[in-house]
Amino acid sequence: MKRLLSNIKxxxxxxxxxxxxxxxxxxxxxxxxxxxxIHEIGIESFTFKKLGVKIQSNxxxxxxxxxNKHKLLxxxxxxxxxxIEYQLVxxxxxxxxxTDKIERAIQVFTQPVSEDSSYEHINExxxxxxxxxxxxxxxxxxxxxxxxxxxxxxxxxxxxxxxxEMIVEINPEYSYPYSLASTVLEASIYxxxxxxxxxxxxxxxxxxxxxxxxxxxxxxxxxx
Amino acid sequence: MKRLLSNIKxxxxxxxxxxxxxxxxxxxxxxxxxxxxIHEIGIESFTFKKLGVKIQSNxxxxxxxxxNKHKLLxxxxxxxxxxIEYQLVxxxxxxxxxTDKIERAIQVFTQPVSEDSSYEHINExxxxxxxxxxxxxxxxxxxxxxxxxxxxxxxxxxxxxxxxEMIVEINPEYSYPYSLASTVLEASIYxxxxxxxxxxxxxxxxxxxxxxxxxxxxxxxxxx
Amino acid sequence: MKRLLSNIKxxxxxxxxxxxxxxxxxxxxxxxxxxxxIHEIGIESFTFKKLGVKIQSNxxxxxxxxxNKHKLLxxxxxxxxxxIEYQLVxxxxxxxxxTDKIERAIQVFTQPVSEDSSYEHINExxxxxxxxxxxxxxxxxxxxxxxxxxxxxxxxxxxxxxxxEMIVEINPEYSYPYSLASTVLEASIYxxxxxxxxxxxxxxxxxxxxxxxxxxxxxxxxxx
Amino acid sequence: MKRLLSNIKxxxxxxxxxxxxxxxxxxxxxxxxxxxxIHEIGIESFTFKKLGVKIQSNxxxxxxxxxNKHKLLxxxxxxxxxxIEYQLVxxxxxxxxxTDKIERAIQVFTQPVSEDSSYEHINExxxxxxxxxxxxxxxxxxxxxxxxxxxxxxxxxxxxxxxxEMIVEINPEYSYPYSLASTVLEASIYxxxxxxxxxxxxxxxxxxxxxxxxxxxxxxxxxx
DNA sequence: GATGAATGAGCGTTCATTCAT
DNA sequence: AATGAATGAACGCTCATTCAT
Numbered sequence: 001m002k003r004l005l006s007n008i009k010x011x012x013x014x015x016x017x018x019x020x021x022x023x024x025x026x027x028x029x030x031x032x033x034x035x036x037x038i039h040e041i042g043i044e045s046f047t048f049k050k051l052g053v054k055i056q057s058n059x060x061x062x063x064x065x066x067x068n069k070h071k072l073l074x075x076x077x078x079x080x081x082x083x084i085e086y087q088l089v090x091x092x093x094x095x096x097x098x099t100d101k102i103e104r105a106i107q108v109f110t111q112p113v114s115e116d117s118s119y120e121h122i123n124e125x126x127x128x129x130x131x132x133x134x135x136x137x138x139x140x141x142x143x144x145x146x147x148x149x150x151x152x153x154x155x156x157x158x159x160x161x162x163x164x165e166m167i168v169e170i171n172p173e174y175s176y177p178y179s180l181a182s183t184v185l186e187a188s189i190y191x192x193x194x195x196x197x198x199x200x201x202x203x204x205x206x207x208x209x210x211x212x213x214x215x216x217x218x219x220x221x222x223x224x
Numbered sequence: 225m226k227r228l229l230s231n232i233k234x235x236x237x238x239x240x241x242x243x244x245x246x247x248x249x250x251x252x253x254x255x256x257x258x259x260x261x262i263h264e265i266g267i268e269s270f271t272f273k274k275l276g277v278k279i280q281s282n283x284x285x286x287x288x289x290x291x292n293k294h295k296l297l298x299x300x301x302x303x304x305x306x307x308i309e310y311q312l313v314x315x316x317x318x319x320x321x322x323t324d325k326i327e328r329a330i331q332v333f334t335q336p337v338s339e340d341s342s343y344e345h346i347n348e349x350x351x352x353x354x355x356x357x358x359x360x361x362x363x364x365x366x367x368x369x370x371x372x373x374x375x376x377x378x379x380x381x382x383x384x385x386x387x388x389e390m391i392v393e394i395n396p397e398y399s400y401p402y403s404l405a406s407t408v409l410e411a412s413i414y415x416x417x418x419x420x421x422x423x424x425x426x427x428x429x430x431x432x433x434x435x436x437x438x439x440x441x442x443x444x445x446x447x448x
Numbered sequence: 449m450k451r452l453l454s455n456i457k458x459x460x461x462x463x464x465x466x467x468x469x470x471x472x473x474x475x476x477x478x479x480x481x482x483x484x485x486i487h488e489i490g491i492e493s494f495t496f497k498k499l500g501v502k503i504q505s506n507x508x509x510x511x512x513x514x515x516n517k518h519k520l521l522x523x524x525x526x527x528x529x530x531x532i533e534y535q536l537v538x539x540x541x542x543x544x545x546x547t548d549k550i551e552r553a554i555q556v557f558t559q560p561v562s563e564d565s566s567y568e569h570i571n572e573x574x575x576x577x578x579x580x581x582x583x584x585x586x587x588x589x590x591x592x593x594x595x596x597x598x599x600x601x602x603x604x605x606x607x608x609x610x611x612x613e614m615i616v617e618i619n620p621e622y623s624y625p626y627s628l629a630s631t632v633l634e635a636s637i638y639x640x641x642x643x644x645x646x647x648x649x650x651x652x653x654x655x656x657x658x659x660x661x662x663x664x665x666x667x668x669x670x671x672x
Numbered sequence: 673m674k675r676l677l678s679n680i681k682x683x684x685x686x687x688x689x690x691x692x693x694x695x696x697x698x699x700x701x702x703x704x705x706x707x708x709x710i711h712e713i714g715i716e717s718f719t720f721k722k723l724g725v726k727i728q729s730n731x732x733x734x735x736x737x738x739x740n741k742h743k744l745l746x747x748x749x750x751x752x753x754x755x756i757e758y759q760l761v762x763x764x765x766x767x768x769x770x771t772d773k774i775e776r777a778i779q780v781f782t783q784p785v786s787e788d789s790s791y792e793h794i795n796e797x798x799x800x801x802x803x804x805x806x807x808x809x810x811x812x813x814x815x816x817x818x819x820x821x822x823x824x825x826x827x828x829x830x831x832x833x834x835x836x837e838m839i840v841e842i843n844p845e846y847s848y849p850y851s852l853a854s855t856v857l858e859a860s861i862y863x864x865x866x867x868x869x870x871x872x873x874x875x876x877x878x879x880x881x882x883x884x885x886x887x888x889x890x891x892x893x894x895x896x
Numbered sequence: 897g898a899t900g901a902a903t904g905a906g907c908g909t910t911c912a913t914t915c916a917t
Numbered sequence: 918a919a920t921g922a923a924t925g926a927a928c929g930c931t932c933a934t935t936c937a938t
Contacts, residue, residue, distance in 0.1 A: 019918090024918085026918085026919075041366070042365065042366045044365070045366070047910080047911065047912080048911090048912075048913090049910080049911075049912085057919080057920075058919075058920045058921055058922090059911095059912085059913090059920095060913080060914080060915090060919080060920060060921075060922090061918085061919055061920060063912090063913070063914090064918070064919075068912070068913090069912090133364050134364065136360045136361075136364065137360075137361060137364065139421070139422075140357050140358065140360065140361065140417075141266065141268070142265070142266045142269070144421050145421055148421065148422065153422070157422065157424060157425050160425045161424075161425065164425075175427060175436075175437075175440075176427040176428070176433075176437040176440070176441075177427065178424075178425050178426050178427045179411075179415055179418075179426045179427045179428050179434075179437050180437075180441070181425070182414070182415070182418060182422075182425045182426055183407070183411045183414065183415070183441075186410065186411070186414050187403075187407045187410070187411070190406070190407070190410050191403055191406070191407070193364075194403075194406060197363070197368050197369060197372065198363075198372065198377070198381065198406075200381060200385075200402075201381050201384045201385070201388075201402050201405070201406045202402050202403045202406055203399060203400040203401065203402045203403045204400070204403050209400075210403075212399075213399075213400040213403050213404075216399075216400070216445065217404070217407075217441070217445050220444045220445045220447060221440065221441050221444045221445060223444060223447075243901090248901080250901080250902080271927085271928065271929080272928090272929075272930090273927080273928075273929085281902080281903080282902075282903045282904060282905090283903095283929085283930085284902080284903060284904075284905090284930080284931080284932090285901080285902050285903060287929090287930070287931085288901070288902075292929075292930090293929090467897090472897085474897090474898080489814070490813065490814045492813070493814070495931080495932065495933080496932090496933075496934090497931080497932075497933085505898080505899080506898075506899045506900055506901090507899095507933085507934090508898080508899060508900075508901090508934080508935080508936090509897085509898055509899060511933090511934070511935085512897070512898070516933070516934090517933090581812050582812065584808045584809075584812065585808075585809060585812065587869070587870075588805050588806065588808065588809065588865075589714065589716070590713070590714045590717070592869050593869060596869065596870065601870070605870065605872060605873050608873045609872075609873065612873075623875060623884075623885075623888075624875040624876070624881075624885040624888070624889075625875065626872075626873050626874050626875045627859075627863055627866075627874045627875045627876050627882075627885050628885075628889070629873070630862070630863070630866060630870075630873045630874055631855070631859045631862065631863070631889075634858065634859070634862050635851075635855045635858070635859070638854070638855065638858050639851055639854070639855070641812075642851075642854060645811070645816050645817060645820065646811075646820065646825070646829065646854075648829060648833075648850075649829050649832045649833070649836075649850050649853070649854045650850050650851045650854055651847065651848040651849065651850045651851045652848070652851050657848075658851075660847075661847075661848040661851050661852075664848070664893065665852070665855075665889070665893050668892045668893045668895060669888065669889050669892045669893060671892060671895075691922090696922080698922085698923080719906080719907065719908080720907090720908075720909095721906075721907075721908085729923080729924080730923075730924045730925060730926090731908085731909090731924095732909080732910080732911090732923080732924060732925075732926090733922085733923055733924060735908085735909070735910085736922070736923075740908070740909090741908090
């Protein structure tokens with residue numbers, strides 16, 4: 001057992017915000033309402049102006065917390081992946097059988113999200129849908145390399161590394177553990193999107209099916 | 225052998241443009257330069273204004289061809305997938321062995337793109353990179369369902385269906401042929417992105433490796 | 449009996465058009481459809497582009513007939529007033545009693561317009577509503593003095609002069625025959641607008657009432 | 673004596689502005705300069721861009737006050753009619769003779785406007801000319817019914833109602849008090865326009881004459 | 897004569913952001 | 918710390934018009 005849960009309080013790279021939104025009511029209001037608003041209108045249409053109207057506060061107040069909407073999106077996605085990592089570690093802790101571990105991991109990635117009462121101002125269900133619809137936009141930018149160096153994606157990469165480690169445990173000789181891990185995590189998001197918008201090119205019409213699809217994929221691929 | 229090559233001249237859904245850019249010099253100039261410009265600065269920063277400057281023409285002239293930059297992106301991605309479909313069909317034509325077919329298919333998806341001299345005004349190499357960086361933004365929008373109904377993504381879906389058919393040929397009992405097909409095509413793009421920007425979470429540092437990774441994944445998954 | 453009907457064929461100041469729309473099918477189509485379109489969307493939203501779409505012809509073709517939409521509006525309003533003048537002269541011809549004449553005149557101005565089959569491509573009913581809604585915009589411009597010199601409003605002024613002459617016939621000593629004439633003609637349009645949009649500040653809810661209101665106004669005012 | 677002066681501070685329907693221009697220096701500057709600019713170039717040519725240049729401020733700042741130029745025009749005309757109403761009430765207050773009242777009313781409508789020092793940033797002389805040239809455009813639109821419901825024309829309608837009440841006082845049996853009131857107010861504007869641009873169809877070459885014309889018209893019309 | 901293509905100019909608006917309080 | 922006001926910049930688009938055929 002190596003690293004253990006470094007983020008119990010769900011920490012997020014502190015360069016993603018000017019002022020930690022967790023430290024004030026306005027900050028929490030910003031987080032809560034930005035999740036609702038981005039979910040509702042999409043990140044392209046989302047503006048600090050509109051968020052300001054929603055929280056009945058001037059847009060300039062939001063700038064005290066986040067430099068721009070892109071940083072806010074990075075904050076939200078980082079929080080999400082941190083929260084998922086927490087669940088992954090928690091759920092695979094103490095399991096010795098590598099296959100059981102992988103199964104649990106896939107379960108964490110594919111099971112329907114339900115609200116986590118520990119974080120009152122965060123609606124994890126909506127946040128999950130934001131991940132599905134907006135996460136890739138957070139790295140498909142011209143600034144990705146710079147932002148990667150700043151560590152804005154480190155939680156996400158650590159999550160994939162954890163999955164890769166489980167893969168290696170099953171088959172240490174497999175040549176593409178990282179690629180398999182990243183493909184599986186991406187697929188868990190992607191199939192979810194297809195289910196809702198392009199059902200004709202997916203067989204996963206439930207999270208159960210997605211889980212089975214990915215589990216079968218991963219275990220078969222790793223068979224020696 | 226069912227459908228044969230329906231798009232030799234690379235046809236694109238005609239609702240994606242106001243006026244077919246293939247029918248005039250200005251139109252071709254728009255295509256050629258938009259590929260270069262989107263590749264260079266990304267779709268977010270890309271505007272008709274900037275394109276107008278680049279082609280030394282007023283942005284209003286571009287509106288004669290495309291309603292907005294989103295439609296232009298859809299045009300370019302549709303063109304790309306149509307071109308890939310052409311290669312897929314061409315390369316798998318007359319092959320009787322299903323495994324050979326799949327191998328060829330994966331090769332088409334993963335091999336480095338080289339310029340196709342048949343389409344002078346289109347730089348397929350740049351276009352491929354646009355697909356990697358921008359394709360997902362073309363459907364991750366609030367309008368996706370409406371645009372899907374309009375048929376803007378039909379080429380892409382048909383391509384996945386072709387791959388799915390090959391998968392079924394290999395193992396007719398496999399439960400997730402569509403999901404496997406869509407996952408593999410998405411992975412071919414995704415791993416390409418990771419190679420360039422997040423090398424720490426992929427093992428594919430060459431197209432050869434991506435091909436082997438996906439081929440191994442697909443064949444192992446389909447083993448009975 | 450002085451001037452008689454100078455415009456049997458409803459002539460319009462020839463500087464209002466580049467090419468007489470009466471002389472070709474396209475020209476008549478332009479007139480007919482511009483009346484429908486201006487009536488439907490108002491002169492502000494009306495453009496040659498939209499008219500071009502409606503008549504399935506390029507906007508540039510319309511420029512061969514009219515310099516711009518303002519000239520077209522002037523053409524239509526001139527035509528209308530010419531047509532009204534024709535009816536006025538026709539209806540008051542041979543009447544010797546000045547009071548009868550005035551009554552007929554008011555009737556011409558206030559009675560509901562019905563289509564005149566002599567002019568197939570012109571819908572007089574719609575044109576009348578255009579007058580009500582758009583006529584004042586044709587002269588409330590910075591170019592009014594220049595356009596007045598060009599004679600673009602001469603039909604309208606001649607019409608008022610005809611009414612003024614009738615007023616003088618009734619009471620040659622009345623000091624404001626022109627002002628009374630112009631006020632009455634304007635009121636006939638204005639009350640019509642109020643009836644439809646500001647009913648709380650008019651008592652004329654029918655053309656009959658408008659006629660009586662104006663007739664009473666004019667005759668009482670002229671009483672010695 | 674019924675209602676008394678409800679607008680001493682010249683109130684305007686608050687839906688006509690985003691932010692009350694009276695509450696800041698920039699707001700007053702906008703009002704003052706928009707009056708000058710609309711007077712100079714007309715409402716068609718008037719744009720927020722040009723106004724921005726004139727007040728050396730960005731056009732976007734003007735949007736903080738007014739949604740668009742049409743709303744600004746409605747604001748100015750509402751202000752004007754409110755100011756006229758104020759004068760009407762003030763001048764007819766305490767008069768018991770109905771004929772005297774009407775005379776005063778007509779005088780208010782026709783006398784040359786002179787600057788009112790109480791409102792420093794408003795040039796009433798120019799504003800009066802704007803009314804003459806642009807007021808009708810404020811209601812001759814496709815949105816008039818909706819805007820009427822919003823109450824944008826209530827001051828104007830109240831003014832006409834006041835005049836109508838005076839008319840009824842003189843002759844309670846007269847059938848068209850509203851139409852007479854609206855005709856007279858409209859005529860006071862219209863004759864003013866004719867005087868400047870179509871002198872051949874008016875006899876009113878001075879405000880004195882306009883007053884006499886209207887006074888004679890109204891009193892004769894109301895004679896039993 | 898009629899049309900299709902192209903274009904310059906500018907409109908109305910929004911955005912992200914800064915400044916002053 | 919939070920906010921209201923102000924702003925520069927640019928976006929997406931339409932308009933009126935001209936040119937070449």
